Amino acid sequence: MNRNPPQLHISTSPFVTEGSTTGNLMRQVIYALIPVLIAALWFFGITALLVVGAACLGAMGTEWLLRDKQTPNTLPDGSALLTGLLLGLTLPPAIPLWMAALGGFIAIALGKVIWGGLGSNLFNPALLGRAFLQAAFPEAMTTWVAPGKSFFSLYPTTLAPPLFKADVTVDSFSSATPLGMIKFDEQLTALDHLLIGNIGGSLGETSAGLLVICGLVLAFRKVFDWRAPLATLLSVVACSFLLSWIFGTPEPGFMLLSGGLLFGAVFMVTDPVTTPITPKGQWIFGLGLGFLIVVIRIYGGLPECVMFTILFMNALTPLINRHTQPRPFGG
Amino acid sequence: MENLAYIFFSALLINNFTLSYFLGLCPFFGVSGRLDTALRMGAANIFVMTITSICAWALNTWVLPHAPYLRLICFIFVIAGTVQLTEMLIKKLSPVLFKALGIFLPLITTNCAILGLAIFQTNRDYGFLEGLVFALGAGGGLTLALVIMAGIRRENELASVPDLVKGTAMNFFIAGILSLAFMGFAGLFATT
Numbered sequence: 001m002n003r004n005p006p007q008l009h010i011s012t013s014p015f016v017t018e019g020s021t022t023g024n025l026m027r028q029v030i031y032a033l034i035p036v037l038i039a040a041l042w043f044f045g046i047t048a049l050l051v052v053g054a055a056c057l058g059a060m061g062t063e064w065l066l067r068d069k070q071t072p073n074t075l076p077d078g079s080a081l082l083t084g085l086l087l088g089l090t091l092p093p094a095i096p097l098w099m100a101a102l103g104g105f106i107a108i109a110l111g112k113v114i115w116g117g118l119g120s121n122l123f124n125p126a127l128l129g130r131a132f133l134q135a136a137f138p139e140a141m142t143t144w145v146a147p148g149k150s151f152f153s154l155y156p157t158t159l160a161p162p163l164f165k166a167d168v169t170v171d172s173f174s175s176a177t178p179l180g181m182i183k184f185d186e187q188l189t190a191l192d193h194l195l196i197g198n199i200g201g202s203l204g205e206t207s208a209g210l211l212v213i214c215g216l217v218l219a220f221r222k223v224f225d226w227r228a229p230l231a232t233l234l235s236v237v238a239c240s241f242l243l244s245w246i247f248g249t250p251e252p253g254f255m256l257l258s259g260g261l262l263f264g265a266v267f268m269v270t271d272p273v274t275t276p277i278t279p280k281g282q283w284i285f286g287l288g289l290g291f292l293i294v295v296i297r298i299y300g301g302l303p304e305c306v307m308f309t310i311l312f313m314n315a316l317t318p319l320i321n322r323h324t325q326p327r328p329f330g331g
Numbered sequence: 332m333e334n335l336a337y338i339f340f341s342a343l344l345i346n347n348f349t350l351s352y353f354l355g356l357c358p359f360f361g362v363s364g365r366l367d368t369a370l371r372m373g374a375a376n377i378f379v380m381t382i383t384s385i386c387a388w389a390l391n392t393w394v395l396p397h398a399p400y401l402r403l404i405c406f407i408f409v410i411a412g413t414v415q416l417t418e419m420l421i422k423k424l425s426p427v428l429f430k431a432l433g434i435f436l437p438l439i440t441t442n443c444a445i446l447g448l449a450i451f452q453t454n455r456d457y458g459f460l461e462g463l464v465f466a467l468g469a470g471g472g473l474t475l476a477l478v479i480m481a482g483i484r485r486e487n488e489l490a491s492v493p494d495l496v497k498g499t500a501m502n503f504f505i506a507g508i509l510s511l512a513f514m515g516f517a518g519l520f521a522t523t
Contacts, residue, residue, distance in 0.1 A: 068493070114504055116490035122483055123508055131511045301518015308515020315512055318482035322366075 022118070026078035028223045029267070032214045033085050036263075039210050040203040043147035044093040047158055048203050052088030054097040055129075058104020059084030066113045079118050083107050086126035086267055089204025090260065090307070091133070094145050094155035098162040099137055103129040123314045124274045127307050134307070142304075144200040146175040175200045178258040179303035182250055194257035201259070202304075208257040215266035224270035227279055231286025232265045232293075239294040249298050260306040261293060268306075274314045281317075281324040289313045335464045337520050338457075342468030344516040348444050349476040350509055355444030359476060360502050362435075369481035373474025375435035377467065380448055382417060383410050384466035387449040388459050406449045407441070414440045444473065479509065 040048035063080035067073060074080070084104050091100055107129030115121040134141045145155065177200045178189035193199050197207025205211070219226045233256060240255040255261070269275060269286065276285050289309055296305040348354045355376075362372045386409050395402055418436045422429045439445060448469055452462045483505055492501055 110504065110508070114493065114496045114501065115487065116492045120487070120490035120492075122486060123512075128508060128511070131514070135511060135514060296515060296519060299520050300516065302515060305515050308512060311508075311512035312515060315479050315483065315509055318486040319478065321486075322482065 023077035054100040055088030056084030058101035062108040096160040205263040228282040235290025339468040363480035377470030380466040
């Protein structure tokens with residue numbers, strides 16, 4: 001009688017998993033971004049959707065074009081979609097659509113593919129795409145508009161053809177962000193406007209209250225580690241409190257709610273790939289980030305600096321990881 | 332005093348020699364493979380830059396007013412000579428320090444960053460103290476760039492970088508991205 005030999009399956013731990021995969025994690029963050037996207041639609045009309053769509057298209061198209069033929073397709077796990085969403089939501093509303101798509105291309109190509117794919121990149125891809133756009137098109141990237149135009153109307157720059165100079169004077173519809181106002185005109189925006197978000201700024205960063213809620217939901221669902229964002233916010237509050245106490249600079253409440261800080265703290269600082277992996281390292285990352293943000297906002301030339309400071313701290317991350325590596329007991 | 336602080340931070344972060352002027356790229360790419368060599372190269376850089384600053388100041392004060400057309404050649408010769416002499420002196424007096432800086436001293440003496448420092452210092456009419464602070468900031472900035480680069484490259488070694496960009500191309504990409512990140516410091520303390 002020919003019997004199959006008994007089979008012994010041997011595997012290593014973990015034996016009990018919660019079914020958490022890359023795609024799963026990415027989808028949870030994408031769900032958290034949907035309310036932010038709806039708020040952007042509410043404030044800036046249909047252009048918000050167009051800009052975010054162009055950025056997503058650029059990012060996902062690049063991911064598909066530059067995929068490694070040997071490895072499984074990474075498009076379904078949603079990481080490219082998430083990068084595109086994050087990039088689109090950090091762009092100013094009146095940016096030409098081709099620039100948004102180009103930003104998506106740079107984010108994936110320079111931010112992820114050349115580093116060896118998802119998990120190997122040391123800089124946040126979405127922020128890298130935005131930093132590239134900021135360096136290449138400083139005018140388009142600093143043209144902010146106030147919310148509250150009719151839903152279906154487009155800005156004159158939205159459909160500008162690639163590489164041509166749009167022949168519209170941006171002054172006709174532009175307005176400053178709260179940080180720009182206080183930096184260049186010494187004009188303070190009321191905190192309730194900052195909380196609700198009917199102010200000038202990038203698409204997704206205006207509504208501080210919504211971002212806090214999204215962040216809390218993600219933190220309680222343990223999608224990200226709460227240490228780095230909390231350390232960032234604490235550090236901003238502490239530094240701006242100290243400076244406002246001594247030099248009369250803007251108070252912590254304004255610092256906390258304005259600009260890209262909350263969007264960065266909730267969606268960028270929590271990127272598991274580009275921030276330190278040790279708890280101590282995350283505290284260092286957050287504290288350093290908050291300090292730099294406050295210093296550059298008050299003394300620097302670019303008040304919307306959260307992007308650059310996060311990229312700078314990303315650059316320090318390998319060093320932070322090395323120095324906070326826990327020693328094995330007795331080692 | 333405020334002026335000195337501005338000179339220091341400007342050379343350290345805002346106008347970082349490597350990442351915003353693109354000077355001294357050879358040591359930046361050459362020895363950023365390991366963290367300890369990067370640190371030692373940075374220390375040697377600070378050392379040579381300090382000597383350069385003193386030399387340039389002395390030349391500008393006593394020699395060059397009489398012969399302005401000799402500026403470049405004077406800088407190169409005097410700086411190289413002084414560094415060589417100092418190297419011999421260190422070798423005799425402190426073998427430990429020589430072991431640490433050792434090979435790097437003659438290597439960077441003729442680097443563009445060193446000559447750049449001397450020329451910037453001359454063009455901006457820095458005095459002795461200002462020049463010294465400028466040299467410390469610039470050397471510190473180079474060290475910072477080297478150390479960050481070393482950390483990133485070490486991490487990147489383990490990644491499966493596509494064959495197309497492996498090696499030097501990847502290092503240039505990293506340097507460009509770092510340069511982007513340093514753009515955020517533009518205009519820092521400009522009003523003070």
